[in-house]
Each structure stands twice: as structure tokens, then as C-alpha cells.
Amino acid sequence: MGRPKKELTSLKLIQVNIRMTVDDYIKVSDNARTIGLSIAEYIRRKATQKSLPKKKVSPTDRRLFVELSRVGNNLNQLAKYVNSGIRDPYNIHKQLEEVKALLQFLKSNITGNDR
Template identity: 35%
Template sequence: MARPKVSKEEKRSVIFTIRLTLEEQRKLNELGAMFGISPRLLAREKIFRGSYPKQKMPRIDVDVYTELKKIGININQLARHVNSGKVPYGLRKVLLELSEQQQLIIKLLLD
């Protein structure tokens, strides 16, 4: 199937060139990689839309993800025991603190 024709108004036929230092080029390439798009598209988005595109989710190391999942499972199991009265009440505070730390770690990894 052929590519649909683009009208003259929509066709990108003008070439615009800028000069960058090596450091500026490196930063632009890093930003492009962070957002998951080419540096050209990143510049176009920033110039014409006034903001950067939505950031691509970072890839989490499988080992880190697995360890966080294990921690979450353990916290949930302990919390269930605390709520059923099988564990001393003082442990409840510790579990809440651990749960908050886990949420903070997940947020830092995903932001």
C-alpha cells in the first residue's frame, strides 16, 4: 500500500540548520534519548508546542524490580498478620514506615 500524499502546506520541505558545540549536541542527544525521540523531533516539539513531550518511562533493572516486588509481598503479608492481631501492635508502625519507603523508592525509580 502506498504512502498517502501530503498537501504542500503540510509537507516539510524547508531545511533549517543550526550550529552546536559538542557539549550542546551531547545534551540534545541525551534529552532525545530520555524522551525516546530523535533530537530533531524534540527541538520541534519544544519550539512549536512550548513544552517537552511526555517523558518515556525508564527501564527498571529486572533485579531491582524483583527485589521491590518481594519487599512488597513481605510487607503485605506482615500487614495482614498485624491487622488480624497475630503480631504485636508495635510492629504496625514499622510496617507503615517500610511501606512508605517502598513507595518512595518506586516513585524515584519511575520519575
């Protein structure tokens, strides 16, 4: 018994060729590779507004992201203490803001590929 025939509407019979700049191609291919799709499937899903899979994150980046989240949680606890109205003898409020901004920058670089 052979494989069942596909319906005519589900066959990919039509080919569409497009031109793009080298920069556009690099961006599209990087985005497709990041989420584990072929370039053609990535473009097809974007053009038809179908959902894209979540970005694949390497185990190293995942561990880094978890650790950064823990640090951020500790910083939020410290910020809550500082903002509670208790006198800040060490003037850490400004330093906390700088560290939070740095953490946000690092997190965005881990997950920063545009889909």
C-alpha cells in the first residue's frame, strides 16, 4: 500500500522568485536559521502571516539568561528597599539604575534577533 496522494491545493506547484539586497538576504537567512526554518519556509510564513516557531536558544545562552534573571531579581529586591523610604547611606539608588540598564541590554542581546 503506497503513500496517499496529496490534495491538489496542498501541493506546492507555484514558484515565486524575488530579488533582494545582500543585506536583506543576510537578515532573512539569519532569522530563518535562528528559528530553525529554511529560507523558503521562513518567507512563506512571513508572507502569509502564519505563526513562526519560538527562537531557539543555545544551552549556554539559556543558562546565562537564567543567571541574569536571578541577578535582576536581587536588584529588584534592593531597589524595593531603597524606594521604601529608608535612608540610603550608600547612595546605591543610582548604581542600581545603571546595573538594571546593563542587565536589560544583555538580555536584549541574548534574545535580540528580529523575526
